Amino acid sequence: MATQPLIAASTVRRQFGGISDMTVWRWVQKGLLPEPIKINGRNYWRESDVEALKQGRSGNSGKAAA
Numbered sequence: 480m481a482t483q484p485l486i487a488a489s490t491v492r493r494q495f496g497g498i499s500d501m502t503v504w505r506w507v508q509k510g511l512l513p514e515p516i517k518i519n520g521r522n523y524w525r526e527s528d529v530e531a532l533k534q535g536r537s538g539n540s541g542k543a544a545a
Contacts (some may be wrong), residue, residue: 485523
């Protein structure tokens, strides 16, 4: 199984115009982004989930929201 590239929280914030950590947290709470993958206390998201949000879909491992 191929691993998906991960994007750090700082990169996610920058890709959406410099949003705050709180905005990212709210998006996770609303289901716009899935829960982050924690590595050494830092938050990462799958690149496909971030791209899905950019395209207007809810990011849940590449699956579009119903």
